[in-house]
Amino acid sequence: MHDFVLRLQNGFCGFGLVLGFGVVNEEANDVEESSKPSDNKYNMQGFEVLVFHKTLFLSNKYRTMTGIKAKDTLAIATYIVLPNDTNTLTNLMGGQLLNWMDIIGAVCAGRFCKRVVVTASVSNVSFQQPIQLGNVVTLEAKVSRSFTKSCEVFIEVYKESQLTGIKIKCNEAMYTFVALNEKGETVAMPELIPESELEQARFDAALRRKQLSLILAGRMQPDEAKELKALFDIKK
Numbered sequence: 001m002h003d004f005v006l007r008l009q010n011g012f013c014g015f016g017l018v019l020g021f022g023v024v025n026e027e028a029n030d031v032e033e034s035s036k037p038s039d040n041k042y043n044m045q046g047f048e049v050l051v052f053h054k055t056l057f058l059s060n061k062y063r064t065m066t067g068i069k070a071k072d073t074l075a076i077a078t079y080i081v082l083p084n085d086t087n088t089l090t091n092l093m094g095g096q097l098l099n100w101m102d103i104i105g106a107v108c109a110g111r112f113c114k115r116v117v118v119t120a121s122v123s124n125v126s127f128q129q130p131i132q133l134g135n136v137v138t139l140e141a142k143v144s145r146s147f148t149k150s151c152e153v154f155i156e157v158y159k160e161s162q163l164t165g166i167k168i169k170c171n172e173a174m175y176t177f178v179a180l181n182e183k184g185e186t187v188a189m190p191e192l193i194p195e196s197e198l199e200q201a202r203f204d205a206a207l208r209r210k211q212l213s214l215i216l217a218g219r220m221q222p223d224e225a226k227e228l229k230a231l232f233d234i235k236k
């Protein structure tokens with residue numbers, strides 16, 4: 001029990017983000033209560049918590065499937081580029097940046113759907129500028145659109161020189177995440193509500209990126225991708 005309490009305390013920071021959206025919607029109970037062993041069910045700050053394989057899950061009773069505003073999914077991370085993160089030119093390795101983007105993307109998608117999420121695809125990464133040793137790197141991630149069981153996270157990367165204080169945007173990427181329940185099954189995503197013009201533009205474009213990603217993965221026929229074809233004005 002003591003071990004469990006420690007685990008809860010350790011996991012509480014990340015989990016606290018989840019509790020912020022405590023709107024109750026009984027209809028969102030898409031996982032059977034019977035699948036949860038009773039000795040793995042605990043109460044934390046008035047919320048029911050389930051523990052499976054050392055991972056915390058919020059009971060479905062406390063989930064909401066109503067819309068979530070794009071701005072409420074914002075996740076930010078800041079790093080400093082250290083020697084171990086760089087290539088032989090002392091610039092940040094692309095793979096290191098992909099890792100940081102994957103982590104902040106998963107935090108953002110998890111904040112959105114209150115689930116454990118896995119990366120399904122990376123649709124677009126552009127490394128527009130090198131990031132130098134000693135730069136402060138800030139990653140900002142927001143969900144741009146949700147589909148049935150997946151959501152796209154739009155990630156922007158900024159580099160800042162500690163010597164000049166100049167901060168510029170240098171990279172962006174779009175990652176797709178899928179939510180899993182405690183049995184490892186894919187589950188429905190909440191709806192995303194875009195508000196600003198930029199959020200709406202990213203919301204619209206996300207559908208085309210999704211279609212392209214599904215075509216490349218062999219999960220969709222090009223003929224079915226109406227919105228993507230319209231972009232290229234392909235008549236058929």
Ligand SMILES: CC(C)(COP(=O)(O)OP(=O)(O)OC[C@H]1O[C@@H](n2cnc3c(N)ncnc32)[C@H](O)[C@@H]1OP(=O)(O)O)[C@@H](O)C(=O)NCCC(=O)NCCS
Nearest residue numbers: 118119120121147148149150151176178186210213214217
């Ligand atoms: C991602 C994963 C859960 C999908 O499993 P699946 O059995 O194909 O699940 P589903 O058919 O229910 O699809 C789930 C969602 O994933 C989406 N998806 C799957 N592959 C995709 C791709 N390449 N691009 C975009 N979306 C994709 C599907 O379109 C669906 O979303 P939607 O309902 O919103 O359209 C499964 O492939 C997996 O576990 N992959 C490994 C994930 C992982 O370990 N990531 C870390 C990389 S090391």
